[in-house]
Amino acid sequence: MYTITPYDRSSDVFRGRILPVKPVVRAPLRDQIRQAVVDGLISGRYAPGDRIVERRVAAELGVSQAPVREALRELEALRLIESSPNRGAQVRGITEADLREVYQVRASLEETAVRLGSPDVHALRRHLRRLQEAAAGGSLADQVRHGVDFHREIVAAAGNAVLLSVWESLGVEVWTHLSIRLFRMRPQENARDHEALVEAFERHDPWAGELLRDHVLAYAPGSTCGETPGGAGTGTEAGSGTGTNH
16 A cells, blocks of 8 residues: 655755656556656657656655556556666657557447447437537547547447457547647547437447448548548548547
């Protein structure tokens, strides 16, 4: 059991170039630490090639090094950082190819989920309403969160624990934030795209899986996905390559 200690603002970690991060305040500890590091990646606090020193992160967050090490291992599994014997953990340089590969796998998983089960349309409408409210309020973080929740609802409806676990392992929310920051995808409202998906599920459209696949792929760098599959539906999910990509 790890004890979270208060910040010591006289400590060296608050001087010079080292910027303070928000303290870890709630369990599970490993997840909180991982999120603190991810926030640094999203905000640009950690740039490609930067070292992430376990001891320094532990001091900033007031925790021991063991849970920091666990969190860094999870981020390495997401291919966001890499480790070497001589340099330790450092931030990977994320490329468009990295992002494109994530979207390709994600699109296939979500299309498979639709083949296995139909999502609760009322639940999708709730997520869509929250997404619309976040867009109206100008909150990028909430738009990303509610957009990911929308898609998680679809994947969970498949009733396949392995499928859901693999989808979760992609780190969809993290990669969405990084795509916006690194590749300048504009954080504009894409609620119409999600509305078209809800309507497809409402009418039991046989092309719903393909519509969903193209919706996801449309936001991958270099996407050429622009046609609604089979001419079905009224969605605008493919095409622009910009927006809050969910």
